[in-house]
Structure formats: C-alpha cells, structure tokens
Amino acid sequence: MLCQLCNKAQATVHLTEVNRNREAQVLHVCEDCSRTHGIGYKLSIKIEEVTASVKGNPLGRLVKDVPDVTCPSCGLTYAEFRQKVRAGCEKDFEVFREGIVPLLQKIHGATKHLGKVPPDAADALQRERRLRDLEREMEGLVKAEQYEKAAKIRDEMRKLGEEKPI
Amino acid sequence: MRIEDLIKEPGEWLRGTGPEGDIVISSRIRLARNVQGFPFLTRADAKERARVEAFIRGKLEGNRTVPKLHYFPLAELSAVDRLVLVERHLISREHATSEQNAGVAIAKDECVSVMVNEEDHLRIQVIRSGFLAAETWDQASQVDDAIGKKVPFSFHPEFGFLTACPTNVGTGMRISVLLHLPALVLTKQIEKVFHALGRITFTVRGLYGEGTQASGDFYQISNQVTLGKAEQDLVQDMRNVVPEIVRFERTWRKRLMDENRRKLEDRIWRAWAVLRHARWITSEETLEYLSFVRLGVHLGVLQGVELGTVNELFVFSQPGHLQKTMNRALEAGDRDAARADWIRKRLGAE
Numbered sequence: 399m400l401c402q403l404c405n406k407a408q409a410t411v412h413l414t415e416v417n418r419n420r421e422a423q424v425l426h427v428c429e430d431c432s433r434t435h436g437i438g439y440k441l442s443i444k445i446e447e448v449t450a451s452v453k454g455n456p457l458g459r460l461v462k463d464v465p466d467v468t469c470p471s472c473g474l475t476y477a478e479f480r481q482k483v484r485a486g487c488e489k490d491f492e493v494f495r496e497g498i499v500p501l502l503q504k505i506h507g508a509t510k511h512l513g514k515v516p517p518d519a520a521d522a523l524q525r526e527r528r529l530r531d532l533e534r535e536m537e538g539l540v541k542a543e544q545y546e547k548a549a550k551i552r553d554e555m556r557k558l559g560e561e562k563p564i
Numbered sequence: 565m566r567i568e569d570l571i572k573e574p575g576e577w578l579r580g581t582g583p584e585g586d587i588v589i590s591s592r593i594r595l596a597r598n599v600q601g602f603p604f605l606t607r608a609d610a611k612e613r614a615r616v617e618a619f620i621r622g623k624l625e626g627n628r629t630v631p632k633l634h635y636f637p638l639a640e641l642s643a644v645d646r647l648v649l650v651e652r653h654l655i656s657r658e659h660a661t662s663e664q665n666a667g668v669a670i671a672k673d674e675c676v677s678v679m680v681n682e683e684d685h686l687r688i689q690v691i692r693s694g695f696l697a698a699e700t701w702d703q704a705s706q707v708d709d710a711i712g713k714k715v716p717f718s719f720h721p722e723f724g725f726l727t728a729c730p731t732n733v734g735t736g737m738r739i740s741v742l743l744h745l746p747a748l749v750l751t752k753q754i755e756k757v758f759h760a761l762g763r764i765t766f767t768v769r770g771l772y773g774e775g776t777q778a779s780g781d782f783y784q785i786s787n788q789v790t791l792g793k794a795e796q797d798l799v800q801d802m803r804n805v806v807p808e809i810v811r812f813e814r815t816w817r818k819r820l821m822d823e824n825r826r827k828l829e830d831r832i833w834r835a836w837a838v839l840r841h842a843r844w845i846t847s848e849e850t851l852e853y854l855s856f857v858r859l860g861v862h863l864g865v866l867q868g869v870e871l872g873t874v875n876e877l878f879v880f881s882q883p884g885h886l887q888k889t890m891n892r893a894l895e896a897g898d899r900d901a902a903r904a905d906w907i908r909k910r911l912g913a914e
Contacts, residue, residue: 410769429769433731433788472607486607488600488718488726498730502723505731507765508792511724513735514705516712523721 401428469493565634567645575674582694586862589742592691593704596684596736598718604728613665623714630710633669647884697802734791746781747816780851832860840913845904
C-alpha cells in the first residue's frame with residue numbers, strides 16, 4: 399500500500415494510535431516520511447499532528463515564517479526545500495539555517511554533530527569546540543562572581559583567537 | 565572483474581561463518597558522503613553528474629590505500645546484472661534504477677562497495693558476515709579515511725557530514741544488522757522486539773524492506789538517528805541491543821524444541837520435502853521454506869545438510885541470480901519453474 403503522507407512510496411512503517419476509548423487508528427507511511435516526521439523516534443506522537451503538518455507543508459507549524467531566500471550557489475529556494483525536504487548543495491545548510499535547525503531537532507532530537515571529523519576540518523573544529531567550552535565555563539564563573547578566574551579564561555580565549563567581554 | 569566472476573561464489577558475507585551466525589546473518593555500515601564544490605544530486609544536471617562521477621571514479625581507481633575496488637558504471641550493466649548486485653546487497657534497489665552517470669565500486673571479497681551518485685555522491689558500505697559491529701565500523705572508517713584523503717567531503721563544523729536528505733546529516737551513518745528470527749515469529753514474540761527497539765530509535769524492516777511482513781523471518785535492524793551521537797555510540801547501541809535479541813531468539817528456539825518438538829520438526833521436514841520435490845516455486849515461498857531449513861540445520865534437526873548449501877540456495881534462487889546462472893532473461897512464470905528445477909538439482913533430488 400502507498401504511503402498515506404506522500405502517496406509516492408510504499409508504506410513500510412505502520413503507526414498505531416489507540417485513544418481513550420480503545421479505538422485504534424493506523425497511519426501507513428514510507429521510510430522517508432517516517433524519518434522526516436520523527437515517527438518511531440518520538441515515543442508519543444499523534445497521528446493528527448503528523449497529517450496536519452503535511453497538509454500545509456512538510457514542516458507545518460514547526461517553523462515560523464522563515465524568509466523565502468534562494469541559495470546563491472544551487473538556486474534552490476527555501477519553499478522548494480520545505481516542500482521536498484532535500485538540500486541542493488552544501489551552502490543550503492547556512493542559507494536555510496533558520497529552518498534547518500528545528501528540522502534537525504525534529505528528526506534527530508539533536509542539532510550538533512558529535513562524531514567523526516575529516517582530517518582537514520579537524521583543527522578548525524577542535525578550536526571551535528574548545529572556544530565554546532571556555533565560553534560556557536567563563537559564563538558560569540561570572541555568574542558565580544568569580545571574576546578573577548573568569549578573567550583567566552577570557553585570556554585563554556583571546557589566545558585561541560576570540561574576543562569576549564566579561 | 566566482471567559480474568560473471570562475482571556470481572561464481574556466494575560472496576564473503578553470505579557464507580554465514582561470522583559470530584552468532586545462527587541468528588545474525590550480517591552486519592552492515594553505510595556512510596553517506598558528498599563531494600565539496602559540487603551540487604547535490606537533487607540539483608545536479610546531467611553534465612554535473614557526469615563530472616562528479618568522473619572525479620570520484622578517478623580517485624577511487626587510482627587509490628592505493630583502499631582495498632582494490634573495481635568500478636562498474638551502471639549504464640554498462642544489464643538489468644539482470646543490476647538485480648544480482650541488489651540481491652548481494654551491493655547496491656540498493658533505487659540505485660539499480662538509476663539514470664546515467666551512476667556506478668558502484670566493489671572490492672573482490674564483496675565486503676566493501678561504494679555507490680556513486682545514488683542519493684548522495686558517495687555511499688560507502690562495509691558488510692560482514694555475522695555480528696561484527698565494531699569490526700565493521702573500524703573497516704568502514706578506514707575506507708572512509710582512505711577515500712577522504714583524495715576526495716574532499718562536504719562537512720559543516722556544526723552539522724557534520726552534509727547530505728541531500730536531512731535524515732542522514734551528521735555522521736551520515738546507517739548501521740544495520742540482519743537477523744533470522746523464526747522462533748520469535750512462530751511464537752508471536754516478535755512484537756516485543758519491535759516495541760523495545762522503537763523506544764531506542766531503531767527501526768525494524770523486512771528483508772528487502774518491502775510490504776508489511778518480513779520475508780522468511782528475516783529482520784533488518786538499523787539506527788534512525790544520525791546526528792547528535794558519535795559513530796561509536798551508534799555502534800555501541802547496536803552492541804547493547806543485538807545480543808539481547810539473539811538471546812531472546814535462542815530462548816524461544818529451545819522452548820519450541822522442549823515443548824513442541826514434534827510439530828516443529830514436522831514443519832522443518834515438510835519445508836525440506838517441498839524444496840526437494842516442487843515443480844513450481846516462487847522466490848517468496850523459497851525464502852519461507854529456506855527459513856525453516858536454516859532453523860532445522862542450526863537445531864540439528866536436519867542432519868547431513870550443509871549450511872553452505874542453504875546459503876547458496878538463498879542467493880541463487882533469487883530472480884537475478886537465477887537468470888544470470890541460466891544465462892537468459894526469464895518471465896516470472898518461467899522463473900518459478902526454473903527455480904524449482906534448479907533447487908531440486910542442487911539438492912540432488914528428483
């Protein structure tokens with residue numbers, strides 16, 4: 399049977415929802431749609447929520463109005479991205495960032511990569527991560543009014559190449 | 565290397581010699597990667613697809629650090645050849661229907677395959693026999709590193725490896741384990757497995773992911789989430805989950821033998837009998853009977869039947885392999901007759 403959301407692919411995921419009256423409702427979706435809507439990932443998901451979000455567009459009320467920008471590199475518009483839920487090139491992830499972050503949160507329950515890094519990106523990324531860690535540490539110390547320690551962290555951050563006022 | 569060479573043997577991972585081989589058929593890791601500076605395949609026109617393919621092919625063929633990979637442009641393969649590759653899990657069904665400028669690079673032992681221009685520019689796959697999640701990851705990571713030295717991958721410091729579909733972003737990794745769970749199906753315990761897996765964001769699918777039911781009691785378990793967890797975490801999740809399922813299946817196999825031995829033996833022997841004497845058999849039926857035969861061999865019910873023979877039957881009774889072995893394309897009806905003949909011959913029966 400065809401996926402009830404996109405009507406294109408075969409349904410291989412079957413979401414069953416049982417209400418208080420013990421009535422069961424089943425939604426049949428394909429693998430793709432199931433991942434995009436976080437079915438199988440979320441513990442309690444309402445079929446109504448899923449179908450409503452598809453009627454308008456795949457991202458539904460999850461995303462506030464993001465301006466309809468166009469990627470200067472591949473020409474994909476944000477509207478097209480929302481409709482197909484597919485990126486056109488690597489630049490899209492910055493151009494459509496405002497819409498992509500909540501989408502990633504919905505699909506993966508996370509928005510930051512914690513895994514392997516290709517060698518040429520490794521140094522820059524390590525520096526980036528260290529700076530974020532130091533920043534958090536500094537904020538904590540400032541809150542705790544430990545300004546001397548905070549100043550030391552600020553100096554360390556300066557060495558790594560970033561200016562941050564306390 | 566040609567497809568003809570491939571089909572002479574069942575292929576490394578199909579031999580069934582890996583750890584927990586009575587229940588775990590294979591462990592597989594797939595990494596999705598795109599090349600910097602090229603549009604994704606969702607936006608690339610034919611010319612750009614050709615450029616990407618040529619670029620990657622050049623880097624793969626000249627690469628001495630990767631195990632030697634042989635490149636097959638899909639356009640040069642017949643429909644039957646492509647089906648053979650699908651049946652060996654070397655390309656996906658989608659890839660088999662690709663337009664121009666798509667290909668696959670395969671290592672001789674069939675443990676490594678790299679799809680070019682499927683949904684992303686590269687899909688690196690390592691597949692091993694039995695339950696070898698950590699080792700499979702080590703190998704996949706090495707292949708990834710070796711290719712990454714020559715091919716600059718699209719990577720974002722915050723989002724990780726970039727892919728056309730947001731569901732693959734981050735690690736780009738799908739880890740799957742193929743399990744044979746006949747006892748859990750027979751005793752209707754399989755639902756418990758589904759529920760338990762759903763809670764930890766794993767999905768369960770039938771053998772080739774089609775329809776609502778698994779063929780031959782084979783289930784593929786994979787992760788759903790690719791972002792926010794490191795690759796080792798995803799491997800560890802699998803290492804936490806699979807032994808539990810294996811234990812569960814073994815428990816119920818034992819119970820069936822203890823409490824329902826005669827009935828179970830009957831089903832196994834009937835399956836064996838049909839395979840040895842049928843004159844007309846679909847691939848679906850074959851899978852179902854082979855599932856019992858496989859169980860029978862592992863339980864010691866079917867003495868004198870080699871596991872290697874069973875594995876061979878699995879592979880070569882499938883439509884692509886069958887047509888390739890007989891060296892001609894066959895319509896569905898003729899295939900079902902040819903299949904029955906081939907199986908009987910292979911089992912030395914009338």
